[in-house]
Amino acid sequence: MITRLTDCRRMPRAVSFSENHTARVGSRSIYILPTGAGLVYGLLLVALLITAINYGNNLVFVLTFLLGGVGIAAMFRTWQNLRGLEIGMRPPKPVFAGETSRFPVILRAASRGPRDAIEMRLRDQPAVMADFDDRAHRSLNLPAVTRRRGYIEADCLIVSSRYPLGLFNAWTLMAAQARGLVYPAPLRGHNPVAGGSGDGFDAGSRGRDGEDFDSLRPYRRGDSLQRISWKATARARQIHTKQFGGEQARVHWFNWDEVPATDPEIRLRILTAWVLDAAARGSDWGIRIPGVALGPATGPRHRDRCLTALACHGLPLP
Amino acid sequence: MTALLGSRPLQPFQLRTITLITVALLAAHSWVEFTLVGLAALLTVAWRLIRDGLGRPAAGRWELWLFGLLGVAMLALDGFGSGFSRTAVHALSVFAGLKVLEMRSVRDLYAMVFVDCFLLATLFLVSQSIGMATALIAALVLLMALLVSANSTRKTADWRSLTGTAAALFIQALPLAVLFFVLFPRLGGPLWGLGLNKGAGITGLSDSMAPGNISQLVQSEEIAFRAEFDGLPPGPQDRYWRGPVLWQTDGRRWSRLERKSRADRDPGVLPGGEIVEYRIIQEPNGQRWILALDTAFIQPSGATLTEDFELLARRKIDARRTFALRSTLAAINARLEPWQREAGLQLGGGITPRMRALVARFQEDAADGQAVVNRALAHFRNQPFAYSLSPPLLGKNTVDAFLFDTRTGFCEHYAGAFVTLMRLAGLPARVVTGYQGGEINPINGQLLVRQSDAHAWTEVWIDEEGWVRVDPTAAVAPERIDYGLDVRGAISAGGLALFQVGQGSGWQQFLRQARWAWDAVEMAWYRDIVNYTAARQQRLLERLGLAHLGYLTRSLLAVAGLTAILAITALLVLFRRRVHPDALKRLYDRYCRKLARRGLARHAWEGPMAYSARVNADLPPPQAALSLNISALFARLRYGRTAGNGDMKRLRRLVRAFRP
Numbered sequence: 014m015i016t017r018l019t020d021c022r023r024m025p026r027a028v029s030f031s032e033n034h035t036a037r038v039g040s041r042s043i044y045i046l047p048t049g050a051g052l053v054y055g056l057l058l059v060a061l062l063i064t065a066i067n068y069g070n071n072l073v074f075v076l077t078f079l080l081g082g083v084g085i086a087a088m089f090r091t092w093q094n095l096r097g098l099e100i101g102m103r104p105p106k107p108v109f110a111g112e113t114s115r116f117p118v119i120l121r122a123a124s125r126g127p128r129d130a131i132e133m134r135l136r137d138q139p140a141v142m143a144d145f146d147d148r149a150h151r152s153l154n155l156p157a158v159t160r161r162r163g164y165i166e167a168d169c170l171i172v173s174s175r176y177p178l179g180l181f182n183a184w185t186l187m188a189a190q191a192r193g194l195v196y197p198a199p200l201r202g203h204n205p206v207a208g209g210s211g212d213g214f215d216a217g218s219r220g221r222d223g224e225d226f227d228s229l230r231p232y233r234r235g236d237s238l239q240r241i242s243w244k245a246t247a248r249a250r251q252i253h254t255k256q257f258g259g260e261q262a263r264v265h266w267f268n269w270d271e272v273p274a275t276d277p278e279i280r281l282r283i284l285t286a287w288v289l290d291a292a293a294r295g296s297d298w299g300i301r302i303p304g305v306a307l308g309p310a311t312g313p314r315h316r317d318r319c320l321t322a323l324a325c326h327g328l329p330l331p
Numbered sequence: 332m333t334a335l336l337g338s339r340p341l342q343p344f345q346l347r348t349i350t351l352i353t354v355a356l357l358a359a360h361s362w363v364e365f366t367l368v369g370l371a372a373l374l375t376v377a378w379r380l381i382r383d384g385l386g387r388p389a390a391g392r393w394e395l396w397l398f399g400l401l402g403v404a405m406l407a408l409d410g411f412g413s414g415f416s417r418t419a420v421h422a423l424s425v426f427a428g429l430k431v432l433e434m435r436s437v438r439d440l441y442a443m444v445f446v447d448c449f450l451l452a453t454l455f456l457v458s459q460s461i462g463m464a465t466a467l468i469a470a471l472v473l474l475m476a477l478l479v480s481a482n483s484t485r486k487t488a489d490w491r492s493l494t495g496t497a498a499a500l501f502i503q504a505l506p507l508a509v510l511f512f513v514l515f516p517r518l519g520g521p522l523w524g525l526g527l528n529k530g531a532g533i534t535g536l537s538d539s540m541a542p543g544n545i546s547q548l549v550q551s552e553e554i555a556f557r558a559e560f561d562g563l564p565p566g567p568q569d570r571y572w573r574g575p576v577l578w579q580t581d582g583r584r585w586s587r588l589e590r591k592s593r594a595d596r597d598p599g600v601l602p603g604g605e606i607v608e609y610r611i612i613q614e615p616n617g618q619r620w621i622l623a624l625d626t627a628f629i630q631p632s633g634a635t636l637t638e639d640f641e642l643l644a645r646r647k648i649d650a651r652r653t654f655a656l657r658s659t660l661a662a663i664n665a666r667l668e669p670w671q672r673e674a675g676l677q678l679g680g681g682i683t684p685r686m687r688a689l690v691a692r693f694q695e696d697a698a699d700g701q702a703v704v705n706r707a708l709a710h711f712r713n714q715p716f717a718y719s720l721s722p723p724l725l726g727k728n729t730v731d732a733f734l735f736d737t738r739t740g741f742c743e744h745y746a747g748a749f750v751t752l753m754r755l756a757g758l759p760a761r762v763v764t765g766y767q768g769g770e771i772n773p774i775n776g777q778l779l780v781r782q783s784d785a786h787a788w789t790e791v792w793i794d795e796e797g798w799v800r801v802d803p804t805a806a807v808a809p810e811r812i813d814y815g816l817d818v819r820g821a822i823s824a825g826g827l828a829l830f831q832v833g834q835g836s837g838w839q840q841f842l843r844q845a846r847w848a849w850d851a852v853e854m855a856w857y858r859d860i861v862n863y864t865a866a867r868q869q870r871l872l873e874r875l876g877l878a879h880l881g882y883l884t885r886s887l888l889a890v891a892g893l894t895a896i897l898a899i900t901a902l903l904v905l906f907r908r909r910v911h912p913d914a915l916k917r918l919y920d921r922y923c924r925k926l927a928r929r930g931l932a933r934h935a936w937e938g939p940m941a942y943s944a945r946v947n948a949d950l951p952p953p954q955a956a957l958s959l960n961i962s963a964l965f966a967r968l969r970y971g972r973t974a975g976n977g978d979m980k981r982l983r984r985l986v987r988a989f990r991p
Contacts, residue, residue, distance in 0.1 A: 031932075034934055034935060035934075035935045040905060050441050053441070053445060054445070057445050057448060057449065060449065061448070061449070061452055064452055064453075064456075065452075066518055068456055069517060069518065069864075070455055070456055070459070071459070071512075071860055071861050071862070071863045072455040072459045072464055072860070072861065073452050073455050073456065074512055074515065075464075075508065075512060075860065076448075076451065076452055076455065076467075076471070077452075078507065078508035078511040078512050078515075079468075079471075079501065079504055079505075079508045080448065080471075080504075081504070081507065081508070081511070082501075082503070082504025082505065082506075082507035082508045083475065083500045083501060083503075083504045085504070085507060085897070085900075086499075086500045086501075086503035086504050086900075087500055089503075089900050089901070090500065096905075099935075101934065101935025101936060102935075103934065103935070103936050117936065119935045119936055121935070129482075129483055129484065130482055130483055130484045142484045143484070144483075144484050152936075175482050176479075176482050176483065177478070177479045177482055177483075177496050177497075177500065178475065178478045178479065178482065178500075179441070179478060179481060179482045
């Protein structure tokens, strides 16, 4: 039963996020139940009550009823810790499979009162604790361990708290719609073979500095910042990029069929490694995979577009 | 508690605090009654402290076994026969000690807090004074503060905020606690056997008296008992409170005769005598004497009236108890039994010819017994007798030395000597010990009688009159009867007792007032909380007009009250005031709302400039320019260093003009 209550899919009262990606925890969407410690506390109260009745000792009655009242006051405090909390979540930056994606979250209070020890986590992911005053914002990152490439959804955010006494656990479920991209984990160790239209690596054509400087050309969007010739730029008042010998003809094409693997996932991982290496080198490259052909171009933006295509390959559109 | 949360390690300050509290509770138990088990538990905790000091707090398994066996051994040594409850408390102490030894994680902290709560409750079973209650409630708040610290994300111990949070919980718990305390039914007796009440130390009168006993008792200012009268309290000269009656003497020490207790016979009250109805609230003294006003003639339930008109409770008084009594201030027309005549004339050793000569002088031409008594009293009054707390030591023939050599003594000397003289004169006489006097607490009208009012006087059998009270002290020091003895003055004097007449310096007045106020508070505490019996509950409900409710109705009422309190608390939580942003934020919020109405709501993480850059693409140029200005101005006012008053006004104008 407890798992059902913490399962976003089954709970109809999960709070949904509005269009500007914030949601507020309302009173109706907070569940509260005693914890194990809370149940033992209840037993303690029963034992104290029996002691008080048996000995007719009024001070033990006072103790029992005070502790009972404290338990109920704690329940209210725990409930109120969550109520009126506003949570904003935005999509995380893309990561590689196996790394931890971080969903940025902002906490804000719509009603007065400090919030302590609020625990937030995505379903099946590690938890993060936070506390803040009602006047401030609080930003934190919710970790989500990624395993496969593609999308990672923050479809179920569980916000809970046991403050102050740990006797009650209050929680609420939020259906966030933030989605993050997970690139395939690069698999190194396979060099692309020579072949295709003018592609293929040459060990000598790597590197930047000690290389044959060929010519200048005007800056194209996507050119690596490391290839900019600052002297020429200062002279001509226009950004020029250096170009190195033999580069013009050297466009690396990474083809799906030429990947030395059979499993499509492995193929994607190898292609990812190639793209990363090409981007680091600053050379032009293009990729051709079933359904998508990108390039030839260079630069971080081209790299990201290629990685996105590799990550989303074969997956249905969200 | 999830496994992850429960196994978090404890921080040093948490360990220290819980250990200290547990030590304090165990020590309090040991102080009340020292047991080997308590000692074992304290040793276990001490071992933990030693380990902490050495820097290796984690106790090994063999140590737990060792201390566990030690505890069980002590438990066996103390004996299981002292009752289930006491054994249970001892076992709990052992468990508490062991738990402290192996305490490591948050889960252990919770266990310790719960065990300490129970140990706390058992302390209430032995003492219900205000002091104990205050100390234990404070300990309880500390325990709850520890639980708060276990659930808080702050690393260091901010005691102020922790105890503040815990105290706030307790204050919120008060209405509920009061409601249930008042309405919860009180059963008459226990559900099972007791065995936890311990005897307080024996203070007060005993069933024998030797010179020096009472003068020693008199030095304590402790309250012996309190009396509440339905009408006016009796005057000082009638405030004699009867305790043990002593017949037998060996020349120095006087002791009580063990006789059959009185059956219900005709008390023989003289008609027309004034009858006083009152209640005695007796402090625990570990004895069975109920000090009734001289002379009690009706045996209340749970007590026995002896032939000497002593009042004995059925069990030792080891907790404060209230007795409703009736006494008569007139004499009781009793008969002189043969054994009483014999005992009343018994003489111990130490009778000298001087004493016989003195008595002969009393008897010369005396008309009757009363005349002899008067002559003896005159002798005491006219001769240089003195009244002192620390008289010179008396030699072998105690009475003789007192009468002729030292002539200084306290009430026990006078009483003993007087009875001896009367017996020599052939008049049966006996020593009565008890209390004399008492001060009225003007705040609540109770009569407070302290140990310093302990007294010994005599009763002489006069034919045709019965047992007549004769207080030889009155002959010597009448002020002592009328105004009360200021023991402090007497002690400081060292020699003769000084008598203070009611007033005194301003400081003494203040002290007296303070004492009365405190006594009134303590009595109110006792009556309304500690002694809140079923009878008192009934009276309170009568006063509230709810007396005729059965248990069912009363429990429904309690549930209704509980629901009401919960509802009020819920409303208070629900309608918490919203956070009022400042004026600048409000202006900016208005701007954002206008845009939101157009479907361009601001994301939570967007800064003002980023937001305006995003929306400006969808706005007509004049509005886009306005939007840029508003955002820039807001950013400067909010995050920039300089801001002028005119800027706010300009912002307000801009926002008002903004129409996306």
